[in-house]
Amino acid sequence: MLAALGRKHIASAGRLGGGPALGPQVSCVAAAANAGWEAEMRQLLLTIALRLLACAAVIYLQWRWLGPVGLVVGAPLLGVALARPILDLLGMARHKTTEVVYRDVSGRHFVHRGQMLDIADDAAQFRWLRISDVRKLIHGLPADQTLQQLRPDGVHLGEKKSQPARIQAEALLELLAKAQDPDTLKFKHWLAQEVVFPAAQQRARRRH
DSSP: OHHHHHHHHSTTOOOOOOOOOHHHHHHHHHHHHHHHHHHHHHHHHHHHHHHHHHHHHHHHHHHHHHTHHHHHHHHHHHHHHHHHHHHHHHHHHHHHHHHHHTTTTTTTEEEETTEEEEEEEOTTOOEEEEHHHHHTTSTTOOOHHHHHHHOTTTEEOOSSTTSOOEEEHHHHHHHTTTOOOHHHHHHHHHIIIIIIHHHHHHHHHHHO
């Protein structure tokens, strides 16, 4: 039924009021996050290097004045000066490692009736669902190319094979507007309440 509905409305498909194309925007967000992390890491390494040089200078002076005793007295200074930045460095490294390991699942997966859906946010905080996940819940969904014809600004097929085809949440709601199947109605309600509405609230907070 949905496939037939898709063919019926291709000619009347218009621009969906939504966010920008997904691929480049998501990449820009990831690049900005990585740049921020790298800048913070550089700053932390610089702090460690400066403190290490300062400690070395102090210990050297103590050694010149007090001999071997100066080395014994000055050694604890290294621990005091370097403990915190080294712990911060280890914490950042652990956080980044965890982020890399779980980057495909953290903060991007929603579950509806036991089925996990991969949902990505673009830079404007519009949400995009992986179409292959939606098909597991909505039978008879039009082909990806048909969906793109229906909603040119609401479907992103991906420029590479590694990029999954996605549909914007608002576009999917609009396509399912006339569906009467009980399972589809439940999915529409879940999509509106758990995906579309929270994202709209985030966008509203950004504007204020």
